[in-house]
Structure formats: C-alpha cells, structure tokens
Amino acid sequence: MTDSNPTPTDDVLHRFMLEKAGVRGVLVRLGHSWREIASRNDYPDALRDTLGQAVAASALLTGNIKFEGALSLEFKSQGAVRLLFAECTDKGRLRGLARFDAEAIGDAVRLGGMDEDMLAITVGSAERGRYQGVVDLADKPSIGAALEGYFERSEQLPAYIVLAADGDRAVGLMLQPVPGEGGHDAAAEDADAWHRVGTLTATLGTDEMLSSDPSDLLYRLYHEETVRLYDPRPLAFGCTCSRERVEGMLRALGHHEVREALDERGGTIEVTCEFCATRYEFDRVDAERLFVDGDVPPANHTLQ
Template structure:
C-alpha cells in the first residue's frame, strides 16, 4: 500500500533520462480543508500540487516553484507552490456568480486565461515562464512548456481523486545519445500504460517495478512532503508597505486598524496605528 506524502527521484542508469514520483494525502486534504471546492476543482488543484512537487525537483537552489493560472471560466484563480524542501501550499478560486464547474478538462475549468510557472530563489532574481494552453489537460500543457521553454522532452502523468493526488515525471536531459533515444521511446511507451488507480494507490517501488522492471533504474531516498504556509507577520507588513503609506493610513482612519487574513491557511493578522507608524517611519510620531 501507499505511504502518504512522499516524493522520490529516480534515473535510468547510464543514460540522460531522469524521473520523479510523488504521492500526497495528508497535505492535500489539509489544503482542501481550508475551502470547500466542487469536485472538478479538487481534482485540478490536486493535479497542480503534484505537478508543483515534481517540477520542484528541477530547482538547483533554495527557493520555491509555483504554478499559477488566472482564467475567465468557472475557476478564476489556481495556485500550487512547492519549496525546495518540499513544503507545499495551494488554493483555487471559483466564480461564485457564474455556473458551477462541471467539466473535467483544463480548458473547461479555466476558460481563456494565462498560466505561468514562477521560480523564486531565496536569493536572486525571480523567473517566470508562460505555459501554453493548447492542451486539454494540465499534464499536456506542462509537457508543452518543457518542450518549448526548456527544450526538454517530458512526459507527465497527474491524477487526483479528492483524497489522494499523485504524479509521475519522465524527462530527457541534454546530451542524450542514440541509445537514449531508444530507451526514451521504450520508457515513454511503458509509462503511458500507468492507470490512475495504480498511481494513486501503489508505492513508488511497485509503480516503477511494474513499469520499468526490464530497465536499470536507480531510485533515490524518500523525501517527505508537507503542507506549510509561508505567511508571517513580517511578510504581511511587507505587503502593506507595497500598498503604500497613504492607503494604509486611509484604512486606519476608516477602520481603526488593518486586518488581513492569509488566503492559504486563514491565519489572521491585525495591525494598529503604532505598527504602521513603525513600518513607514521607524517611530511613532505620525
């Protein structure tokens, strides 16, 4: 049976082909518990969380990778984020005034809109790449992104059922040989036989053995994955600073204090005039 909330890398020995596997239960359910979502949205959010963990394996520095989408369909906002140390968070927003999401495809849920991958180093410049929206599944859209933006042949398999979400990634790295071409053709064909039931219920060893038992695969150690929000009082103050001094004092005059809730974990932050004085001037003479 499946062990909950784990991520594992693997590679095919003597080749330029790598892979990653993820399974989430506890963290996925903790994220879903923050807001009530229609079933198609829980599935899309689960796929997005699994994808963010798989793609975070490409990070070569401390930081985070997020998958973000803004749509004109029933789902207006989608965000899934994973840090280099495998902490995840995510959220979706549904148009409350429009029709409830019924379709299961990416385009039915998001409609017209923009999707992007954002890589944010703890130190250094943020990078953002646009994800094409021609494909009708999230996995297909992300495969197109890697092909176009990174010039890396990639296969992604993403599944979610409202209780578990899981994913499998295969990727050809630069410097592939003719033997790698043949291996890639084999493993791509084999991976396409994986079912949602298998990926959602089986452990990594069983999945990889079923798919690639004739290949030489090196499986790396398990890495735990957990939900953790990166919000803090300091970050919330930084957001207020970006809002601007005049706007903050206008809110204080109208409401007496400034209150903000984190959209990911619903943590509540309250700021008095003394906090805003210190934020903008470092003293309390305002």
Template sequence: MRDLDFTQRFLFDDTDVRGEMVSLGDSYAHVLAKHPYPEPVAQLLGEMLAAASLLVGTLKFDGLLVLQARSSGAVPLLMVECSSNREVRGIARYHASQVEAGAGMRELMPEGVLTLTVDPSEGKRYQGIVALEGATLAECLSGYFANSEQLPTRFWLYADGRMARGLLLQALPADRVKDPEARAANWQHVTTLADTLTAEELLGLDNETVLHRLYHEETVRLFDSQPIHFKCSCSRQRSANALVSLGQHDAEALLEESGGTVVIDCQFCNQRYSFDAADVAQLFAGGGSESPSQTRH
C-alpha cells in the same frame, strides 16, 4: 503508518532518462481544508500541487517555484507554490455556479494561460508561459517542455480529493547512450510504457509496485524519498510590511475606513492579522510588527 507526502527519484541504469514520483496526502488535505472546493476544482488543484512538487526536483536552486494558471472560465485562478525545501501551499478561485460535476481542465479553464516562475533566493528570476491547450494539466506541461529548449520532459498527474500523485520522466544529456536514434528510441520506449499507467494504479499503488509494473524488464534504481509538507509563508511581519508599503498617510486612512482595525487575511491559509491604531503608529515609528496594545492578534 506510512508517510504519504514525499517525492522519490529514480534512474534507468542503461539509458539517459531519470524519473521522479510524488505522493501528497496530508499536505493536499491541508490545502483543501482551507476552502470548500468542489470536487473537479479539488482534483485540478491536487494535480497542480503534484506538478510543482515534481518540478522542484528537476531544479538545483534555493528559492520558490510558482505555478499560476488563469482563465476566463469557472476557475479563473489556480496558484501553487513549492519551495526548494519542499514546502507547498495552493489556492483556487472558482465560480461555484459554473463548476459542473466531472468537468476537466479544458471545461474549467477555457482560454487559460499557465505561468511557471522560478524565484531563487539569489540570482535572476525566470518565467515561462504556456497556453492551456491540452486536455489535462499534464499534457500542457509536457507540451511546454517539448516546445522549449529544455530537456524533454513528460508528466502524468492524478488527484481524487484524497491523494495527489504524479510521475515525471526526463531525458538527460547524452552519457550512457550517444547515438541520437538510440536515444530517441529509448525515450519513446519508457514514455510509451508510462502512458499505460492508469489513475487507479498511480493513486492506489506504492512507487516500487508502479515501477515494477511499468519497467520490470528495465534496470531501475529507486533513491531515498524526500519529505514534503504543507507550510504557508504568511506571517504578521509580512502583513505589516504590506501596510508599511502603502505609506503612513494611506495606512492611517485605511485604518479610519476600517473602523479602527485593519485586518489582512491570507488567501492561502485563512490566517488573519489585525492591526489597530497603536500597531500602525508603532510600525511607522520603526518599532516592529509585534503589537504594543492589549489586543490579541
């Protein structure tokens, strides 16, 4: 059975343009299995998963990329994380009564704002913000790059609740083609052809076939694929750290209010971490997060 979760880079040999394609099957299914998302929300979340996976491929860093969208509408929050190791997770918050069948991003997320955060393991954190003014997430991300000082970049994103797919094209610094007019013409040419790509084609065809249909008159080099998988970064230790950050007095008060057991739920994967009085006492005694009690966690 062919792998359904990967990114794959390609280059145009005669122009200063690179591309990346992403396919998410199992990892997308893992994200959707954690919550009962309505179809329009599942589709939008899939597009954001694909976008984050593509964006990680444009960056040379060790760390985490986060896409977070907020709005005043039926979907007040979308959040996706993708690490430099291509580990993805995502979540959506929605008001079920307000989600209409067939609704797109503009209807689901009015007055929306998208925040892109690059959080490297070492070095300075970067954050960019763009209003969700386009009809689709792909339009908004493309507009963000068009209005920034970064390299021109375009996105095509589709998801159907089973597969999430994406295509990215990005102009590179002048190397093969120096003339500005020629560079602009080349960029216009490859993006115009990509605009003919349908959701059915991207969701249903393999990368080689898609690229041949779009660019059979161009010389395109397709590189080896890079695997992607779902992984949640939550842990008992991170939950314990959150308790410790409250301070001992507040943590003990929370323990009392909770009836003797503090339960911390991961919003992304629904994993539950429980801490009783013995656990909390051990944390503040410096004994670590592994439970000393007979209670299973």
C-alpha cells in the same frame, strides 16, 4: 527481516533513474499535505482534483533543479476558474489555492480557452531574483500535457508528465531522457528507449496511480528498464506567510489607505492568510510604524 524505519509512502518526492533506457524521473505522492490544502475551501470535486494535480506538479518540477526560494504554478483567467496557484519551496513546503465563480463552474475544469488565460511557472525568490516562463495552453487538455509542451519548447527536451488527484491523495510522475554523461548517450545506443518508456507510462491509470506505493508502482511499470530509486525527499504543507510579509502588503496599500481602513474597522486591521488562515492584527501604533522603515515583499492575504 522487518524494516524498523520503513520508507514513507505519502508526502514524499522520489527521484529515480531507468538505467537501461537512459531516462530520469520524479515521482511525487501527497497525502496529509494535500488534504490540508484541499480542506481550506469547499471546492467542487473537479476543481479540487485540478488543484491537486497542480500542487503535485509544482513539487514534481523541483525534482531535477537546484534553486533557492519557491517554484510556483499560477493560472489566471476571467473564466469560471479565476486563479489556480500551487507552490513548492526548496525545503519541500507545499501550499495552494483556487478562486472560482461558483455559479459558472461545471462538472469539468478546463484551463485555457480564453485569449487572456495564462499559466506561468515562476522559480526563485524576491531576494535572489526570479525566472518566469509562460506555458502554452492552446489545445492542451490538461496541466500535464501543457507542461510537456513547455519542456519541448523551452528546453528542447521531451517529457512525459502524468498527474492524478482525488480528495485523499495527489500524485505526479515525470520522465525525461538524460543527455549523455561522459560521452555515453543511452538514447543514441537504444533508439527505441524513449518510445518504449512512453508506451509503458501510457498504461498507467488514475486509480493505480492513487492507490499504489511509489516503489511498487515504479518497479511494476519499469522493472525491465532497471530502476534505481534514490532516497525520498519529505514534503509537507507549509505556508511562507509572516507578519513581515503582511507589513509589506500594507505598505503597498499606502499610508492614507491604511489610516482609512483603521477608521472603518474601529482602529484595528485584521489580515488573514488565504493559504493557512493565520490572522495578523495591526492597531494604530502598529500601522504608524509601518511607514517608518523600509519595504518588505508582499504576500497573498485577505484584508478584513
């Protein structure tokens, strides 16, 4: 029988359970949404793929938590990669960007290596409060390995995280053992379960991740562990910028600075969102109104 409503294979988040092993998982596969993000800048291939992994990871981390607002991964450095930012909202909207030194960046991208390098996970919203955790990058060769260390340290819960990306797709896979529910602890009854799942996961190659249908991939890897696949959650490119947020950014600059910018730019300020390229224009009347009412949270934009 042909399914008239086939499950999409791109731009989806799948939660699943390996019932025999007592392991929960999340699989993210991005297609159009990732290509939309990658097309916003002419990134070197290695940096593009690293950004794709970060975007997939930001979606992965939303798979097993409840939150309102957004979850972001943000890397800052004085090295060749100055900024790497990826975000997934509670509505499944994705965005991301990278800033880099074109002359210093090479054929490979390494996050970490300088004392001031930092990778942070931020969850929540300005309205309801945010939580931020810092990911240790020391001796971690990849975003996945760094995040595994973060879960081990902060939650005392191990994780396997595998990420892959190219110019067409970005894919992420995360697995964690499930603490016992109702007194049942699968890990205690099957001491080899977590190691067995790790061994199976280690056989997964980049090409296989990027080319495989999500359900086919999971069943091929873990069919002996009894895979229960839940309904997919759709994902899409989406920016949280708005005129109100740009107004907040201008207020943060200050009344005097905004007036000077208007004088320098012939009476009009144009602000361009770095994520989606939406342009917002403000004339002198608009600018004066900014400093009458209350404050608005700022966003990432370029003032032109």
